[in-house]
Amino acid sequence: MNVSKAQERDRYDSLAPLRDHFCLPDNTIYLDGNSLGVLPKAVLDRLQITVATEWGTDLISSWNNHGWIGLPQSVGEKIAPIVGAAPGQVLCCDSISINVFKLLATGLALRPKRTTILVEAQDFPTDRYIAEGLAQLLGPDRCVVKAVAGDELEQALNSDVAVLLLSEVNYRTGYRHDMAALTRSAHAVGALTCWDVAHSAGAMPVAFDQADVDFGVGCGYKFLNGGPGAPAFLYVAKRLQNQVSQPLSGWLGHRQPFDFTPSYQPADGVLRYQAGTPSVIAMRALEAALDIFDKVSLAALREKSLALTSFFLECLADQTCFESFGVLTPSDPACRGSHIAITHEQGFAIAQALIAAGVIVDFRAPNIIRFGFAPLYNTFEDAARSAAILGAIMAETRYLEPCFQRRQKVT
Ligand SMILES: Cc1ncc(COP(=O)(O)O)c(C=O)c1O
Numbered sequence: 001m002n003v004s005k006a007q008e009r010d011r012y013d014s015l016a017p018l019r020d021h022f023c024l025p026d027n028t029i030y031l032d033g034n035s036l037g038v039l040p041k042a043v044l045d046r047l048q049i050t051v052a053t054e055w056g057t058d059l060i061s062s063w064n065n066h067g068w069i070g071l072p073q074s075v076g077e078k079i080a081p082i083v084g085a086a087p088g089q090v091l092c093c094d095s096i097s098i099n100v101f102k103l104l105a106t107g108l109a110l111r112p113k114r115t116t117i118l119v120e121a122q123d124f125p126t127d128r129y130i131a132e133g134l135a136q137l138l139g140p141d142r143c144v145v146k147a148v149a150g151d152e153l154e155q156a157l158n159s160d161v162a163v164l165l166l167s168e169v170n171y172r173t174g175y176r177h178d179m180a181a182l183t184r185s186a187h188a189v190g191a192l193t194c195w196d197v198a199h200s201a202g203a204m205p206v207a208f209d210q211a212d213v214d215f216g217v218g219c220g221y222k223f224l225n226g227g228p229g230a231p232a233f234l235y236v237a238k239r240l241q242n243q244v245s246q247p248l249s250g251w252l253g254h255r256q257p258f259d260f261t262p263s264y265q266p267a268d269g270v271l272r273y274q275a276g277t278p279s280v281i282a283m284r285a286l287e288a289a290l291d292i293f294d295k296v297s298l299a300a301l302r303e304k305s306l307a308l309t310s311f312f313l314e315c316l317a318d319q320t321c322f323e324s325f326g327v328l329t330p331s332d333p334a335c336r337g338s339h340i341a342i343t344h345e346q347g348f349a350i351a352q353a354l355i356a357a358g359v360i361v362d363f364r365a366p367n368i369i370r371f372g373f374a375p376l377y378n379t380f381e382d383a384a385r386s387a388a389i390l391g392a393i394m395a396e397t398r399y400l401e402p403c404f405q406r407r408q409k410v411t
Contacts, residue, residue, distance in 0.1 A: 002315045002388065006380035009311070015304050019377045021292055022225070029359045029382045029389075034199060034339045034372030037225030037289070046288035050281060062280075071283040072231075072252075072274050078290045079233045082224070082298065083197060083216060084207035089241075091270045092233045092286065093278065096198060096217045099234040100130045100165065102246040102273055103215040106236070107163035107192045108134075108143060109244040114162035115140075118191070121147040124171045127196055131165060150175065154185055161191040163215075168206070169199035169337030172364055174309075174329035176200075176337050180211040187212065192240075198222055203305050203338035203375060205298035208235050215240075223338065223374055226286030234273055241269045250275030292376060304375035305338040311380055312340055312371060315387035321394030328368065339372040348411070352404035353393045359386045363411045 010016055023039040024030060030038055054062040063069045075092035083090065093099070104117055117131045128147060135143040148156045150170065157164065164186045169176045183193045194215040197206050202223025208216050214237050220230030245266040251257045252274045255265040266272035310333060316322055326343035330336050344350055344367060351363040362370050371386065393399055 002318060002384040003381060006311070006315075006384035009307075009380040013304065013380070015296060015300060015375060016379065018292065018296060019379065022377045024377060027358050029386050031371045031373065031378065031382065031386060032360045032362050033225075033374030033376075033378070034203075034222055034337075034370065035362050036221055036228055037202075037223060037374060038377060039227070040225050040289045040292060042288040042291055043225075043227065043285045046284050047281065050284040055280075068278070068280050071280065071287070072278050073271065075231070075283055075287050075290070076233055076270070078287065078293075079201070079218075079224070082201055082206065082290075082293055083218065083233075083235060084205060084209050084211075085216075085235055086209055086238070089208075089238055089270055090233055090235050091273050092220070092231050092283065093274050094232055094234075096196065096219050096232045097126045097130050098248070098275075099217045099232055099273075100127050100194070100196070101134060102248055102275075103194050103217065103234060103236070104131055104134050104163055104165065105247045106240075106244055107194060107215065108138070110192060110240065111162035111190070114160050114191070115142060115144050116158075116161045117143065117145050118153065118156055118161045118164045119145060119147050120150045120153060120166055120170070122150065122170065122172060123165075123167050124196065124198070127165055127167070150177070153182065157185055157189045157191060159189055161186070161189060163192045163194050165194045165196070167196040167199065169197075171199055172328065172341055172368055172370075174199075174337045174339045174341050174370075176330075176335050179207065179213065183211050183213055199337050199339070202293070202301075204302040208237075213237065220282075220286040220289075223376075224286065225289040225292075225376070227282065227289070229282065230286045230289075231279060231282055234270075236270050236273060238269075241272070245272050248275040252276060252278075296376070301375040305373055306333045306336065308373040308375065308378055308380065308383055309333075309336060309338065309340050312373065312383035312387060315384050316340075316342070316390070319387055319391035319394070321391055324394065338375070339370050341368050341370050343367045344369065346399055348407065349399040349404040350390070350393065351411075352406075353399040353401070354386070354390060356404070357389050357393065359389050361386075365411070
């Protein structure tokens with residue numbers, strides 16, 4: 001019943017044709033675009049040219065002739081509208097982890113009398129690990145990390161907070177914070193904000209400029225479909241860019257890298273946030289993957305994302321097994337990202353049984369199964385069928401098979 005309802009909704013989905021731009025394996029329902037986006041067909045063509053012609057034939061001349069040297073900036077400008085940034089504020093480079101380090105160090109330098117970096121205790125660990133690494137490096141007189149629950153962040157904002165570091169959408173629960181409101185609260189006590197939009201960019205409009213955000217980071221490999229290990233991006237509000245420089249003062253953040261001068265002079269603006277040589281092949285893949293965002297409005301993507309997650313929740317509720325699960329994701333769509341997280345004490349084994357049945361989800365310790373819905377290519381039929389397959393797995397207790405208990409390194 002839900003499947004025919006889903007097919008009907010797919011027929012009237014104006015974004016449905018976008019699915020043809022992606023390589024989706026047969027007999028698979030891919031619900032892990034919140035971890036690794038699928039391969040856009042445009043990437044195959046672009047990489048063929050980059051590898052065979054730009055690298056294979058034109059070799060070193062490509063740094064100039066094919067614009068390799070400007071890729072962090074030009075790909076950053078392609079990401080800028082996706083995160084609601086006017087030109088000149090987004091750079092595509094490094095990983096989120098490295099970019100968080102650069103931005104937190106900058107934030108502390110901009111607030112020299114303050115020591116606290118405030119984080120959400122249940123946020124993606126790398127952000128906190130990096131903050132703690134920086135605190136260790138600087139010592140407790142200069143930097144301490146304070147971790148509190150998501151609903152305690154407002155109260156924890158005080159006159160010692162230099163930077164509030166927070167994911168807009170929580171990687172476990174799928175809870176979406178109000179970026180504008182929290183940024184206002186942070187600014188009211190004189191703190192800066194650094195928003196991680198790994199689980200937002202490409203699935204919904206992000207409004208860095210409008211929310212008056214100070215810093216931002218995000219990755220290229222989830223909803224932007226840039227490929228495994230795709231370069232990340234960072235955002236620095238124009239008003240802050242030239243006030244201080246960041247500590248990873250590599251040569252490509254220099255004002256004139258090819259002058260090879262002995263002393264470091266930071267480039268103007270966001271370019272000073274580059275450190276070393278960009279990974280050209282990976283940048284080209286991400287660049288090609290971003291083309292699809294010219295064809296679609298982010299508001300339409302958000303609408304479809306919420307329709308998919310709401311429909312999936314309805315389909316789940318129809319399964320007799322539903323009561324054996326906890327649902328972490330808020331039922332209020334405004335507070336939801338683009339994935340649904342459910343919990344079960346056998347969560348790991350259930351996730352493996354789903355994967356074996358062709359429903360690709362992932363597991364997050366200790367007991368969370370995540371179903372990611374990428375509005376560019378997931379369908380309502382994906383939602384209905386995956387809920388039905390989960391129902392069958394539970395009814396048959398298929399997850400108890402020993403093969404579903406074996407843990408690999410990546411979950
Ligand atoms: C919110 C968030 N931040 C950061 C990361 C990972 O950062 P990095 O690109 O440095 O591996 C992830 C990975 O899934 C994430 O979900």
